[in-house]
Amino acid sequence: MDGENEHNNISEELDVAVRVVQMACSLCQRVQDGLLHNNNNNNNNNRDHHHHQQQQINSKDDNSPVTIADWGVQATVSWILTECFGSENVSIVAEEDVQTLSKKEAAGLLESVVNAVNECLAEAPKFGLESPSKALESWEVLQAISRCNSDGGPKGRYWVLDPVDGTLGFVRGDQYAVALALIEDGEVILGVLGCPNYPMKKQWLNYHQSYYRLMSKLSPPAAGSWDKGCVLYAQRGSGKAWMQALVHDHRKLDQHSYAREIKVSTIDDPAIATFCEPVEKTNSSHSFTAGLAESVGLRKQPLRVYSMVKYAAIARGDAEIFMKFARAGYKEKIWDHAAGVVIVQEAGGVVTDAGGRPLDFSRGVYLEGLDRGIIACSGSVLHDRIINAVDASWDSSNL
Numbered sequence: 001m002d003g004e005n006e007h008n009n010i011s012e013e014l015d016v017a018v019r020v021v022q023m024a025c026s027l028c029q030r031v032q033d034g035l036l037h038n039n040n041n042n043n044n045n046n047r048d049h050h051h052h053q054q055q056q057i058n059s060k061d062d063n064s065p066v067t068i069a070d071w072g073v074q075a076t077v078s079w080i081l082t083e084c085f086g087s088e089n090v091s092i093v094a095e096e097d098v099q100t101l102s103k104k105e106a107a108g109l110l111e112s113v114v115n116a117v118n119e120c121l122a123e124a125p126k127f128g129l130e131s132p133s134k135a136l137e138s139w140e141v142l143q144a145i146s147r148c149n150s151d152g153g154p155k156g157r158y159w160v161l162d163p164v165d166g167t168l169g170f171v172r173g174d175q176y177a178v179a180l181a182l183i184e185d186g187e188v189i190l191g192v193l194g195c196p197n198y199p200m201k202k203q204w205l206n207y208h209q210s211y212y213r214l215m216s217k218l219s220p221p222a223a224g225s226w227d228k229g230c231v232l233y234a235q236r237g238s239g240k241a242w243m244q245a246l247v248h249d250h251r252k253l254d255q256h257s258y259a260r261e262i263k264v265s266t267i268d269d270p271a272i273a274t275f276c277e278p279v280e281k282t283n284s285s286h287s288f289t290a291g292l293a294e295s296v297g298l299r300k301q302p303l304r305v306y307s308m309v310k311y312a313a314i315a316r317g318d319a320e321i322f323m324k325f326a327r328a329g330y331k332e333k334i335w336d337h338a339a340g341v342v343i344v345q346e347a348g349g350v351v352t353d354a355g356g357r358p359l360d361f362s363r364g365v366y367l368e369g370l371d372r373g374i375i376a377c378s379g380s381v382l383h384d385r386i387i388n389a390v391d392a393s394w395d396s397s398n399l
């Protein structure tokens, strides 16, 4: 594709956002490798098992696993954005808070987070950003995390961050994403999606992947495996979306000249279209989407993928449809969608709720008023068909 040498004019905000997401991805990779390494070792050494699990996967109130990576990424992104743009200009809506992390009994965990953050920030110059003059203290890391306390809303500018989206995929060695977006007056104006386990080259992306990841751990990684992940980004209104390789050293290259443009798929025949959906059926009804697929004439098996990598798959043209129908009463959060939506739209796709209306990012941390579910498609032909099928089958569904 062209675009290799094209200098795309992007805003300073987007430039910094891409760089910090690259940094965040390398933090995540280090933590995920550690996590999987420990789990593998533990198969041979059960006595340590409990200890390691305790240390690295922690329970929030809702029992979702929260790792060093979640807090580490949030602290890193918060610190970098604040340094680059000034604390008076930066407000951030993000998933994590410091409740668990500030408890006395979490001292060891906090230390691990602080170490991960400092290790990551020390590498900032490789990504064209500045490191702190000296390692951050625990209180500074806690402060960076807790200053992400914006509630969003209809006015002004705020960043929206999901430090590790798809936490389950992350702890299972599978797909996850780092998602950063900027909202202005209720509209997503830029989005960056880091997908550390989603290879640049179109490869299969399915539930066998974790098995292959495990196998690849048994033999040392081959040279060049550094480019296994990708970062996608787009600026609202540009009509363009971009992808670059996950890299560990940006120093010598102008990163954006290494980006290539991505476009949604041109397939609009349901018989050969692929739809993706959440892995967990507690997050989206697999039986309802199976019914929709049947009535629309989709023939392929659904591609079940953790996290906002589903939006990445649509934006890159690897799949044509993404559907999510959460149980009644569940309220979708803005950080689970903002970055993905703008990237899909600028890559040429269509994203709405099941009523055909745009997602409303202007009403706080939740996507208030969302009609039934979320439908992202490569084009309006498939999108219209899905919307019509939802209307036809909704009343007889149990949702």
Ligand SMILES: Nc1ncnc2c1ncn2[C@@H]1O[C@H](COP(=O)(O)OS(=O)(=O)O)[C@@H](OP(=O)(O)O)[C@H]1O
Pocket (backbone or CB within 6 Å): 064, 162, 164, 165, 166, 167, 168, 169, 277, 278, 279, 280, 281, 282, 283, 284, 305, 306, 307, 308, 324, 326, 327, 330, 333, 336
């Ligand atoms: N009950 C329920 N219903 C719907 N959605 C829920 C629900 N619970 C959580 N979440 C949010 O879903 C995020 C993960 O969604 P995915 O589409 O990636 O699902 S899956 O991981 O593939 O199963 C997940 O994001 P992370 O917490 O960042 O992993 C949650 O924000």
Ligand SMILES: [Mg+2]
Pocket (backbone or CB within 6 Å): 162, 164, 165, 166, 335, 336
């Ligand atoms: Mg999430």
